[in-house]
Amino acid sequence: MARVLSLFRSQPFLHLVARRKPTFCKMSMDTRAREVFAAAVEAVQPDTVVRQSIKRKEDSVVIDGRTFTLKHNLHLVGFGKAVLGMAAEAERIVGDHLVKGVISVPHGIQQTLQQHGKDHLLLKENSRIKVIEGAKHNLPDADAQKAAEMIKHLTSELTEKDLLLVLISGGGSALLPAPIPPITLQEKLHVTRRLAGAGATIQELNTIRRALSLLKGGGLAHHAHPAQVVALILSDVIGDPLDLIASGPTVMSRVWPEEVLSILERYKLLNLLPTSVKEVLDKPNCRWKENKDESDPSGHVLNAVIGSNGVALKRAGLRARELGFLPVVLSPSVCGDVRSVSRLYGMLARFACSREEPPPDIATEVLKLGPEVGVESWDLCRTMQVLEEGRTEGWGATCLLAGGEPTVELTGKGRGGRNQELAMRVGLELRSLGLPPKGPVFLSGGTDGQDGPTEAAGAITDGGLYDEAKGQGLDIDNFLINNDSYTFFSRLSGGQRLLVPGLTCTNVMDVHMLLIPAIPINIR
Numbered sequence: 001m002a003r004v005l006s007l008f009r010s011q012p013f014l015h016l017v018a019r020r021k022p023t024f025c026k027m028s029m030d031t032r033a034r035e036v037f038a039a040a041v042e043a044v045q046p047d048t049v050v051r052q053s054i055k056r057k058e059d060s061v062v063i064d065g066r067t068f069t070l071k072h073n074l075h076l077v078g079f080g081k082a083v084l085g086m087a088a089e090a091e092r093i094v095g096d097h098l099v100k101g102v103i104s105v106p107h108g109i110q111q112t113l114q115q116h117g118k119d120h121l122l123l124k125e126n127s128r129i130k131v132i133e134g135a136k137h138n139l140p141d142a143d144a145q146k147a148a149e150m151i152k153h154l155t156s157e158l159t160e161k162d163l164l165l166v167l168i169s170g171g172g173s174a175l176l177p178a179p180i181p182p183i184t185l186q187e188k189l190h191v192t193r194r195l196a197g198a199g200a201t202i203q204e205l206n207t208i209r210r211a212l213s214l215l216k217g218g219g220l221a222h223h224a225h226p227a228q229v230v231a232l233i234l235s236d237v238i239g240d241p242l243d244l245i246a247s248g249p250t251v252m253s254r255v256w257p258e259e260v261l262s263i264l265e266r267y268k269l270l271n272l273l274p275t276s277v278k279e280v281l282d283k284p285n286c287r288w289k290e291n292k293d294e295s296d297p298s299g300h301v302l303n304a305v306i307g308s309n310g311v312a313l314k315r316a317g318l319r320a321r322e323l324g325f326l327p328v329v330l331s332p333s334v335c336g337d338v339r340s341v342s343r344l345y346g347m348l349a350r351f352a353c354s355r356e357e358p359p360p361d362i363a364t365e366v367l368k369l370g371p372e373v374g375v376e377s378w379d380l381c382r383t384m385q386v387l388e389e390g391r392t393e394g395w396g397a398t399c400l401l402a403g404g405e406p407t408v409e410l411t412g413k414g415r416g417g418r419n420q421e422l423a424m425r426v427g428l429e430l431r432s433l434g435l436p437p438k439g440p441v442f443l444s445g446g447t448d449g450q451d452g453p454t455e456a457a458g459a460i461t462d463g464g465l466y467d468e469a470k471g472q473g474l475d476i477d478n479f480l481i482n483n484d485s486y487t488f489f490s491r492l493s494g495g496q497r498l499l500v501p502g503l504t505c506t507n508v509m510d511v512h513m514l515l516i517p518a519i520p521i522n523i524r
C-alpha cells in the first residue's frame with residue numbers, strides 16, 4: 001500500500017490542499033466543528049448563490065460567461081425548497097426588467113422565514129412574482145399542481161424576444177406536478193409513493209416522474225420555446241446530474257421505455273399500475289403533444305449549477321483552515337448504507353492516528369470499501385496521503401471533509417435521521433480504536449437543518465460516546481436497533497451533542513467532518 005500512496009505523491013493534485021501550516025486555535029474541537037458546518041451552509045444560501053451567479057451590467061446580465069440583454073423582457077419561474085430566497089435576490093438584481101413570475105415553494109415557508117427573522121429571503125411587498133405554497137410534507141398536492149399549471153401557462157406565452165429565468169432547487173419535483181393526461185395527480189402520487197416506500201433511489205424515482213410528467217425531463221423548456229431559457233440550479237443530488245435535480249425540467253431527455261419498465265418491475269409495481277399510467281407509458285415520447293413549435297429547444301437553454309455540496313465543502317475547508325486545521329476534501333459523493341460509511345470514517349481515523357507507518361491492511365480495506373460508499377480510489381489515496389503527511393510531517397490538526405447522502409435501513413420505529421445515526425455509529429467505530437477522549441471528533445449534518453423528521457440537523461460525536469451514554473444509563477445499541485438516534489442524542493448530556501442550526505433555507509445534502517487532533521496518539 002505504501003507503494004500505492006507513493007504513486008500519488010508525485011501527482012499534481014496537491015493544489016487541492018493549501019500547503020501553508022495552519023495556525024493554532026484555542027477553541028474546542030466541538031465549537032470548531034460547528035463553525036465549519038455553519039460556513040458550509042452559509043456558502044450555499046439561496047441569495048448568496050444567486051448573487052454570485054448573476055452579474056448585472058447596465059441593461060444586461062452575465063450568467064455563466066454569457067451575456068443576456070434585458071429589455072423589460074424577463075420572466076421568472078421557480079420551484080423548490082430554496083427558491084423563495086433565490087427569487088427575492090433575482091428580483092433585486094434585475095429590477096423592473098422583470099415582467100412577471102410564478103414560484104412554487106413549500107407550504108408555510110413565508111411564515112417560517114418571517115418567524116426566523118429571515119426577511120431578506122422574502123419577496124418585497126410589491127413584488128411581480130406570485131408565490132404559491134404547496135406540497136405539504138414534500139408530497140405533490142392540488143396547490144402545487146395549480147402552481148405548475150400557472151408556470152406552464154406563463155412559459156407557453158413567451159416569444160423569441162423573452163428571457164425566462166428558471167430557479168430550481170431540491171424538492172422541485174413535488175412542487176411542479178403536471179401529470180400527463182389522463183393520469184390524475186392521485187394516480188401519479190400513488191406510483192411515486194410506492195416507489196419511494198420500496199426504497200427506490202432518487203435516480204429511479206425521477207426517471208419515472210419524468211416519464212409521467214408534462215414539465216419534467218425538459219418539458220418546461222419545451223413549453224418556453226422559442227424564448228431563451230436560463231436555469232439556475234441548486235443541486236441536492238450526488239454528482240449534480242442536471243437531468244435528475246428536480247427531475248430536470250429544463251433538460252431535454254428522452255424516455256426510454258425499457259428503463260422505465262425495468263424500474264417498475266424491480267419494485268414489483270408493473271401489475272399495480274393504474275390504466276392511465278399504462279396508457280401514457282405505451283406512448284413514451286409523445287409527452288408534448290400540445291407544442292407550439294416542434295423544433296428542438298435545447299439550443300435556447302442554459303443550465304447552470306450555482307450551488308452544490310462541493311461548493312459547501314470548499315467553503316468549509318477555508319473556514320477549517322482559519323480555525324487551525326489542515327483541510328482535506330475527500331468527496332462530495334458519499335452514499336451507501338450508514339454502516340459502511342461509518343466503517344470508512346473509522347478506518348480513516350485509524351489511518352490518520354497511527355503512530356507508525358500505517359499497517360498496509362488499513363489502506364487496502366479503505367480502498368476496498370470505496371465503491372460501496374461512492375468514493376473513488378483516487379480520492380481515497382489522495383486523502384490518505386494528506387492524512388499520512390499530517391501525521392508524519394507535523395502539519396497539526398487535520399479536518400477531513402466529505403458530503404453526500406448515505407441511507408439508513410429502517411428496522412425500528414424510533415425518531416432519528418441518517419446524520420444522527422451515522423454520528424452514533426462513527427462514535428462506536430472511534431471507540432473501537434481505543435483512542436483517548438481528546439481523539440478525533442466527527443460531525444454529520446444535513447445542510448437543510450433537518451435530519452429526517454427531527455428538528456436537529458445531525459450530531460457531533462467522538463470515541464467517548466459509548467462510555468458517556470453508559471454512564472447516563474443509556475444503552476446505545478438499543479437506540480440503534482430502534483433507529484432512535486434523535487431520542488438518544490436528546491437524552492445524552494442534555495442534548496449537547498446535537499447539531500441544531502434551525503431552518504437553513506438551503507439544501508445541498510449532508511456534510512461530514514472528521515477532525516483529527518495534532519497530538520500524536522497511540523492506538524491499540
Ligand SMILES: Nc1ncnc2c1ncn2[C@@H]1O[C@H](COP(=O)(O)OP(=O)(O)OP(=O)(O)O)[C@@H](O)[C@H]1O
Pocket residue numbers: 170171236407408410413414415416417418421446448450451452453483484485507
Ligand atoms: N428514525 C430514523 N432514523 C434514521 N433515519 C431516518 C429515520 N426516519 C427517517 N429517516 C431517514 O430520513 C430520510 C428522510 O428525511 P429527510 O426529509 O431529511 O430526507 P431528505 O432526502 O434529506 O429530504 P430533502 O429532500 O428534504 O433533502 C430518509 O432517508 C429516511 O430513511
Ligand SMILES: O=C(O)[C@H](O)CO
Pocket residue numbers: 169170171172173174202206236237244245246247
Ligand atoms: O425534487 C427532487 O426531485 C429532489 O429533491 C432531487 O432534486
